[in-house]
Amino acid sequence: MPVPRAAKTQRRTRIQEEKEQIILEAALDVFSLHGFKGSTIDQIAEVAGMSKPNLLYYFRTKEAIHRALLDQVLDTWLDPLRELDAEGDPVAEIRSYVRRKLEMSRDYPRESRLFANEVLRGAPSIQEELADLKALVDEKAQVIRAWIKAGKIARCDPYHLIFSIWATTQHYADFDAQVRAVLGPDKSGEGRFEDAARFLEQFYIGGLQLR
Amino acid sequence: MPVPRAAKTQRRTRIQEEKEQIILEAALDVFSLHGFKGSTIDQIAEVAGMSKPNLLYYFRTKEAIHRALLDQVLDTWLDPLRELDAEGDPVAEIRSYVRRKLEMSRDYPRESRLFANEVLRGAPSIQEELADLKALVDEKAQVIRAWIKAGKIARCDPYHLIFSIWATTQHYADFDAQVRAVLGPDKSGEGRFEDAARFLEQFYIGGLQLR
DNA sequence: TGATAATTTGACCGATTGGTAAACAATACA
DNA sequence: TGTATTGTTTACCAATCGGTCAAATTATCA
Numbered sequence: 183m184p185v186p187r188a189a190k191t192q193r194r195t196r197i198q199e200e201k202e203q204i205i206l207e208a209a210l211d212v213f214s215l216h217g218f219k220g221s222t223i224d225q226i227a228e229v230a231g232m233s234k235p236n237l238l239y240y241f242r243t244k245e246a247i248h249r250a251l252l253d254q255v256l257d258t259w260l261d262p263l264r265e266l267d268a269e270g271d272p273v274a275e276i277r278s279y280v281r282r283k284l285e286m287s288r289d290y291p292r293e294s295r296l297f298a299n300e301v302l303r304g305a306p307s308i309q310e311e312l313a314d315l316k317a318l319v320d321e322k323a324q325v326i327r328a329w330i331k332a333g334k335i336a337r338c339d340p341y342h343l344i345f346s347i348w349a350t351t352q353h354y355a356d357f358d359a360q361v362r363a364v365l366g367p368d369k370s371g372e373g374r375f376e377d378a379a380r381f382l383e384q385f386y387i388g389g390l391q392l393r
Numbered sequence: 394m395p396v397p398r399a400a401k402t403q404r405r406t407r408i409q410e411e412k413e414q415i416i417l418e419a420a421l422d423v424f425s426l427h428g429f430k431g432s433t434i435d436q437i438a439e440v441a442g443m444s445k446p447n448l449l450y451y452f453r454t455k456e457a458i459h460r461a462l463l464d465q466v467l468d469t470w471l472d473p474l475r476e477l478d479a480e481g482d483p484v485a486e487i488r489s490y491v492r493r494k495l496e497m498s499r500d501y502p503r504e505s506r507l508f509a510n511e512v513l514r515g516a517p518s519i520q521e522e523l524a525d526l527k528a529l530v531d532e533k534a535q536v537i538r539a540w541i542k543a544g545k546i547a548r549c550d551p552y553h554l555i556f557s558i559w560a561t562t563q564h565y566a567d568f569d570a571q572v573r574a575v576l577g578p579d580k581s582g583e584g585r586f587e588d589a590a591r592f593l594e595q596f597y598i599g600g601l602q603l604r
Numbered sequence: 605t606g607a608t609a610a611t612t613t614g615a616c617c618g619a620t621t622g623g624t625a626a627a628c629a630a631t632a633c634a
Numbered sequence: 635t636g637t638a639t640t641g642t643t644t645a646c647c648a649a650t651c652g653g654t655c656a657a658a659t660t661a662t663c664a
Contacts, residue, residue, distance in 0.1 A: 195610075197661085216514065220430035223652065236612050238653065295513055298567075302506055302513070303427065305570040312574035319575050336599065341576060342592035349564035350557045356509075357560075359516040363523035364530050365552060381553035385600040388547065406640075408631090434622065446624080447642055455622065611660065621650075630641070 202240050205230050206254065209247045214292035217299045218248055249307060252300065255293045256311050262286065263344075266322050272329040273390055276347075280382050283351035288375045294355035319344060335390040350382055413451050416441050417465065420458045425503035428510045429459055460518060463511060466504045467522050473497065474555075477533050483540040484601055487558075491593050494562035499586045505566035530555060546601040561593055 208230035212221045223244050227237040241247045262282035266275055287294055300308055319341065326340035354361060354375065362370040369377075419441035423432045434455050438448040452458045473493035477486055498505055511519055530552065537551035565572055565586065573581040580588075 195661090197611075201611090217428050217430065217510075219428065220514075222650085224650095233613055234652090235614085235654080239611070242653090244652065298509075298513055299428075301568050301571045302509060303431070305574070309574075312571065315571070316575050316577065336595075338595060339588055339592045342589050343596075345564060345568075345572065345575075345589075346561045346592070346596065349560040349568075353556060353560035357512050357556075360512045360523065360526070361556065363516070363520075364527050364556075366527065377550055378553050378556075381550045381557070384547075384549060385554075385557065385596075388602075389596040389599045391599075406632095408641075412641090433620085435620095444643060445622090446644085449623065450641070453623090605664105607662100607664090609660105609662075611658100613656105613658075615655090615657105617652105617654075619651085619653105622648095624647075625645090626643100627645100628641100628643075630639100632637100632639075634635100634637085 198240065201232070202250075204232075205237055205240055205247065206251055209251050210255075210292050210296060213248060213251065214295040214299070218244075218303075245307075251296065252308055252311070255296060256308065259286075259293065259297060260315065260318060263318060263322060266325065268325040268328065272326075272334040273387060276335075276343075276386055276390060277383055280347055280351065280386055281379060283347060284354065284375060284379055284382065287351050287353075287355035288372070291355035291358060294352050298352065298356040333392065336392055338390070347386075354378055409451065412443070413461075415443075416448055416451055416458065417462055420462050421466075421503050421507060424459060424462065425506040425510070429455075429514075456518075462507065463519055463522070466507060467519065470497075470504065470508060471526065471529060474529060474533060477536065479536040479539065483537075483545040484598060487546075487554075487597060487601060488594055491558055491562065491597055492590060494558060495565065495586060495590055495593065498562050498564075498566035499583070502566035502569060505563050509563065509567040544603065547603050549601070558597075565589055 205226065209221075209226045211229050212226045215221075216225075221244075223234050223237060226247065227234045230237060241250065262279055265282070266279050270278075300306075305312055322344065323340040326335075326343065329335050330337050330340075361374065365374055416437065420432075420437045422440050423437045426432075427436075432455075434445050434448060437458065438445045441448060452461065473490055476493070477490050481489075511517075516523055533555065534551040537546075537554065540546050541548050541551075572585065576585055
């Protein structure tokens with residue numbers, strides 16, 4: 183009797199749920215640090231505390247782990263942007279968005295780096311997801327444009343505004359090594375995120391204010 | 394008589410100069426696209442138009458190519474920041490810095506991605522260079538602080554100001570795949586850099602203006 | 605309990621990869 | 635021209651890696 187691959191059966195056993203989460207957690211550690219090609223199944227298996235064949239019982243290929251991880255991460259990654267509310271106060275909404283994105287860099291740096299790795303390589307495995315992303319950004323760009331038209335915030339290109347928010351906030355996760363090197367050991371504690379928050383808040387409010 | 398490795402002799406033959414540049418150029422192509430682990434010596438050799446052992450005659454290891462490339466790139470990478478002039482007009486100086494950094498993202502995206510790859514992985518091979526970087530940033534942060542003290546620009550954290558300039562400008566090279574996906578095919582020409590320049594200029598001038 | 609399905613492991617395999625050895629070809633230069 | 639040096643290639647090796655297989659072990663449940 184051949185053993186059915188875990189992924190084939192409809193997810194039912196408790197042990198499958200658990201082990202798959204353990205594997206994805208370990209894979210996030212490894213992939214975010216070494217990239218896809220730089221990571222080995224053995225490394226992931228070791229971090230996950232199981233043998234390589236055992237890991238491959240739950241995910242048939244290295245690629246499958248990577249895909250599952252990206253799917254899981256990308257979904258939550260865009261939540262802050264989804265929450266941008268056309269009905270809210272424009273400046274407050276953007277300030278909240280910046281703050282939430284910065285918090286994600288602080289609390290989920292591995293996820294940020296996993297994503298950065300993927301995009302750096304030309305985003306080969308997330309083309310469809312990028313289409314969804316475009317749709318969401320298009321929608322929110324319209325919201326921002328409406329705010330501009332209504333004279334609520336300064337005139338600017340909404341797409342590049344969003345890019346700048348992504349860039350400035352994710353920088354603290356993706357370029358952490360550089361940020362720490364520049365700030366030095368004393369300023370490299372969690373306090374750097376509060377300094378960053380202060381700076382970004384002031385900057386975006388100033389930049390968006392009508393003048 | 395054993396053949397002396399090219400790197401050992403003092404660089405003299407014309408052919409060594411040429412081939413080493415060809416190799417570094419090819420390696421930049423490959424490393425910036427696939428990362429260090431994701432790149433193979435065979436790939437670099439093929440792009441360079443020579444055999445693998447021939448390439449290894451000029452650089453003894455894959456690591457050596459990578460190091461040579463990083464050294465060469467990092468040196469020019471900081472030029473724009475070096476040019477930030479304490480004697481110039483503060484707002485104009487920062488505007489020039491932003492513009493130059495953005496031009497580097499447009500004209501040297503491979504260099505940007507090579508660097509991003511390295512920092513993403515924790516910057517293992519450029520620790521000393523990061524120390525130089527810190528010294529330079531410290532110096533320029535003092536310049537900015539002086540401008541603030543003199544009431545020439547708005548009060549803000551100079552380190553995070555510099556981080557934000559790095560982040561927003563390099564974003565267009567490092568996250569090119571995402572930027573293109575969001576802007577769509579029509580807006581993905583070189584024109585996106587002019588839109589970005591307009592946005593960033595307005596934003597930094599607005600953010601730094603006294604109010 | 606016993607049978608059946610699910611889980612785990614050690615041994616292994618073929619492909620790829622970084623790097624070497626040694627012979628061969630081209631060049632510089634006395 | 636001859637010879638020593640530099641440059642190039644073919645063949646190869648050892649290590650690593652993604653993945654398989656069959657057997658062993660454990661959980662499930664009638």
